[in-house]
Structure formats: C-alpha cells, structure tokens
Amino acid sequence: MTVETKKLNAIQAINQALAQAMEADPTILVLGEDVADREGGGVVGVTKGLSTRFGEDRVKSTPISEQAIIGAAIGAAIDGYKPVAEIMLMNFTTVCMDMIVNHAAKLRYMSGGQTTVPIVIRMMTGAGIASGGQHSDFLEAWFAHTPGLKVVAPSNPADAKGLMLSCIADPDPCIFIETSRAYGVTGDVPVDAIPIPLGKARIAREGSDVTLISYAEMVTRCLTAAAELDKEGISAEVIDLRTISPWDVEAVLASVRKTGRAVIVHEAVRTFGVGAEIAATLHEKLFRELKAPVGRLGAPFTPVPFAGNLEQAFLVQPGAIVEAARATLATH
Numbered sequence: 001m002t003v004e005t006k007k008l009n010a011i012q013a014i015n016q017a018l019a020q021a022m023e024a025d026p027t028i029l030v031l032g033e034d035v036a037d038r039e040g041g042g043v044v045g046v047t048k049g050l051s052t053r054f055g056e057d058r059v060k061s062t063p064i065s066e067q068a069i070i071g072a073a074i075g076a077a078i079d080g081y082k083p084v085a086e087i088m089l090m091n092f093t094t095v096c097m098d099m100i101v102n103h104a105a106k107l108r109y110m111s112g113g114q115t116t117v118p119i120v121i122r123m124m125t126g127a128g129i130a131s132g133g134q135h136s137d138f139l140e141a142w143f144a145h146t147p148g149l150k151v152v153a154p155s156n157p158a159d160a161k162g163l164m165l166s167c168i169a170d171p172d173p174c175i176f177i178e179t180s181r182a183y184g185v186t187g188d189v190p191v192d193a194i195p196i197p198l199g200k201a202r203i204a205r206e207g208s209d210v211t212l213i214s215y216a217e218m219v220t221r222c223l224t225a226a227a228e229l230d231k232e233g234i235s236a237e238v239i240d241l242r243t244i245s246p247w248d249v250e251a252v253l254a255s256v257r258k259t260g261r262a263v264i265v266h267e268a269v270r271t272f273g274v275g276a277e278i279a280a281t282l283h284e285k286l287f288r289e290l291k292a293p294v295g296r297l298g299a300p301f302t303p304v305p306f307a308g309n310l311e312q313a314f315l316v317q318p319g320a321i322v323e324a325a326r327a328t329l330a331t332h
Contacts, residue, residue, distance in 0.1 A: 032086025
C-alpha cells in the first residue's frame with residue numbers, strides 16, 4: 001500500500017501530529033509559555049494555529065513557571081485529560097524536576113496502578129546555535145535514569161510525527177526531546193496519522209562491519225560518517241534508537257552480534273551518559289562475540305560553550321565518528 005507523504009520540517013511534523021491527535025480526541029490539551037497564537041504559537045512556532053483551530057480552552061499560554069506548567073498537566077492528566085506540556089528549553093526542566101520525577105513518574109506506582117499520568121513533556125535543546133551553557137544541554141540521562149518515564153528523541157520529521165502520536169496515546173509520562181538546530185531539516189512525512197511504536201529502534205542504514213548507535217540529530221552525523229566509511233570499503237550499520245528509554249536492546253544486540261563492533265554516539269557529555277549503559281549491556285551480553293571494545297563518543301565534560309568555534313569543538317563531528325569506527329576495525 002502506498003503511503004501519501006508530504007515534505008515537512010520537524011516543526012511542521014510535530015504541529016501536524018498535535019493537530020491530528022487533538023482533532024480525534026477532545027481530552028488532549030496543549031499548555032506552555034507562549035503556545036497560543038496571540039503569543040506567536042510557541043517560541044519556534046510548533047503550536048502555531050492550534051489555539052485558533054481548537055480554542056484557548058485547549059491550547060493555553062501559561063505564565064513563566066515551569067512548576068505550574070507541569071503541575072497543571074499532572075493534575076489534568078489525573079482528571080482524565082491528556083496534556084502536552086511544553087518546557088521551552090530542556091535546561092529549564094531543572095526548575096520542575098520535583099514535579100516530573102517525584103510526581104509524574106511515580107504516581108502510577110504509588111497508587112498501585114489506580115492512577116496513570118498520560119502527559120507528554122516537549123522540550124527543545126542542543127548546541128550549535130549560540131544559545132550558551134544554560135540553554136543547550138542534552139539531559140536525557142537524567143530522565144532515562146528515572147523509573148516511570150519514557151524518553152523519546154526523534155532524528156527526522158517523519159519520526160517526530162509518529163513518535164509524538166505514540167507519546168500522546170501512551171498512559172505514562174513521556175519526555176519528548178527536539179533538537180533545535182535540526183528543526184528546519186525537511187523529510188517525507190506521512191499525511192495520515194501513523195504512530196511509531198515506542199521502544200523500537202530503526203535501522204537507518206544496513207551494514208556488516210561496524211554498528212553505529214545513536215539518536216536525535218547525531219543519527220544524521222552517523223549517516224554522514226557511514227557514507228565516508230563506505231568510500232574506504234567499510235560497511236557501517238546505523239541504528240537510530242528513536243526511544244532512549246526503554247531502548248531497543250534486542251535490535252541493538254542483533255546488529256552488534258552481526259558486525260562484532262560498535263560505536264555509540266550522543267550529543268550529551270560522554271561521562272555518565274546513555275552510551276555507558278548501552279556499552280555495558282553490549283559487553284555483558286556479547287563479550288565473547290565482540291571483535292573490539294565498544295566505542296563511545298560524546299561531548300567533553302564541560303558546559304556548552306557560547307563561542308562558535310568552541311561549540312563546534314564541543315559537538316561530535318562526523319570525522320570523529322569515522323575515526324572511532326576505524327579504531328574498532330584496527331583491533332583484532
């Protein structure tokens with residue numbers, strides 16, 4: 001069956017997902033700073049047009065209070081609604097971590113399953129756009145370390161739409177991470193709603209010599225690196241996790257079992273990052289099948305710089321991924 005698609009960027013794809021979900025389900029609400037049209041439809045326009053279409057009872061601009069946004073979303077969720085709450089920047093979740101970690105994440109468990117908290121918390125982040133150290137961190141490891149939360153990080157517009165639809169439908173709180181510097185990248189996006197299951201990775205490129213494992217915008221850099229490696233006769237498989245927690249252990253194991261080598265790439269600082277958990281699992285499960293130690297690439301253990309040249313040095317570049325893949329092949 002042919003699926004009708006349209007070229008969209010990530011902003012448009014998420015907007016379309018929200019609109020389609022809200023059209024189908026009147027219990028879905030959107031709230032956050034400046035999300036209504038009279039304030040511009042969100043800081044980058046993700047919610048543009050929604051308040052005009054669905055009314056300000058369902059699309060509410062809030063005061064600048066992250067605790068209030070998440071507290072209101074949790075209360076509405078307990079009362080039968082499905083809120084999509086925007087925290088403008090991922091760093092600002094530090095202001096409302098109590099609400100996210102001690103309330104949203106734990107209420108199903110602490111109520112013995114009597115209460116679920118079906119909220120989606122949207123947030124953008126990422127280095128490379130001169131936003132400075134307090135506006136650019138990838139903090140996914142904090143949330144992935146918290147039982148009760150699902151953590152999602154799409155790498156392309158089609159996945160952004162499909163994963164958003166699944167997050168909205170999920171009975172538990174979902175952290176939805178949007179990479180700011182990739183908002184404008186376009187791709188083919190299904191016109192009709194096609195949810196993408198949470199916890200299922202995507203093979204972005206097939207290969208046989210080494211597996212590159214990543215998520216969010218770093219997947220694009222892994223694909224660039226894989227194309228460079230191909231020129232050298234090295235076949236790299238690229239795995240897009242899509243969902244960081246729960247991550248698709250079986251898909252990753254299957255790929256690395258095939259190639260015998262792996263490099264994990266993420267934008268967040270390497271120290272104590274998500275890559276460490278994946279690497280530990282690979283070493284535990286495939287110790288005798290690995291042909292080389294698992295490689296890990298991430299940012300240096302420093303705040304995100306403001307200066308453009310330092311920001312680029314902070315980010316993992318495709319060349320570094322190529323070098324890390326070569327290093328695994330040099331090990332016998």
